[in-house]
Amino acid sequence: MESTLIALAGTTIAVVGTLLAPVLSQRLLSRAQSDQFERQERAADAQWAREQRVAELDKRRECYVAANSGYRRYRVELMNYLWRVHKGEVTPEAREGLDDARHTMHAAFAEAQMAASDPVLAELDAMAQTLARAYDRVMRLEEGDDAPEGAFEEIRVSLLRANDQWVGMRGVMRADLGVPGRAGP
Numbered sequence: 001m002e003s004t005l006i007a008l009a010g011t012t013i014a015v016v017g018t019l020l021a022p023v024l025s026q027r028l029l030s031r032a033q034s035d036q037f038e039r040q041e042r043a044a045d046a047q048w049a050r051e052q053r054v055a056e057l058d059k060r061r062e063c064y065v066a067a068n069s070g071y072r073r074y075r076v077e078l079m080n081y082l083w084r085v086h087k088g089e090v091t092p093e094a095r096e097g098l099d100d101a102r103h104t105m106h107a108a109f110a111e112a113q114m115a116a117s118d119p120v121l122a123e124l125d126a127m128a129q130t131l132a133r134a135y136d137r138v139m140r141l142e143e144g145d146d147a148p149e150g151a152f153e154e155i156r157v158s159l160l161r162a163n164d165q166w167v168g169m170r171g172v173m174r175a176d177l178g179v180p181g182r183a184g185p
Helices: 002-087 092-115 118-143 151-177
Strands: none
Touching: 002 092, 002 118, 002 151, 092 118, 118 151
């Protein structure tokens, strides 16, 4: 009898094991698939985040290139216009070229306000103020406002100094983009 009970117990255990094996196997497989899915989700999220950082960096880079170019062109056009005022050779075409450069710079600044970092915006704003003051002085000089004899030279020097300010502005942009600085002058 005892051997029959042992055989019955062994058979019961074998049957229960056979019946539970697919359930346990399915549960383990489900857990493994869930873990794999979570790993794939994390990898996809990380890839998306990398792509977003690259896209943001590209957008800032394009914005900085436009701002850098616009500000530089405006400063050069302002310098050229100052010389024309000084020589009495102002033409409608020269005025149109200056206005076009000025509007291009303002458009680049407006775009930068949506994409640039705070340190870059501070530099762009300071440069815009410098150029606005120079523009105002050139226009007053052109109108013949009572300006001291050295007004032309003072404006010319301020525009030359604006080049140094532009170099600093460009350096802040490069740093913001993670571009290493150059050694030397």
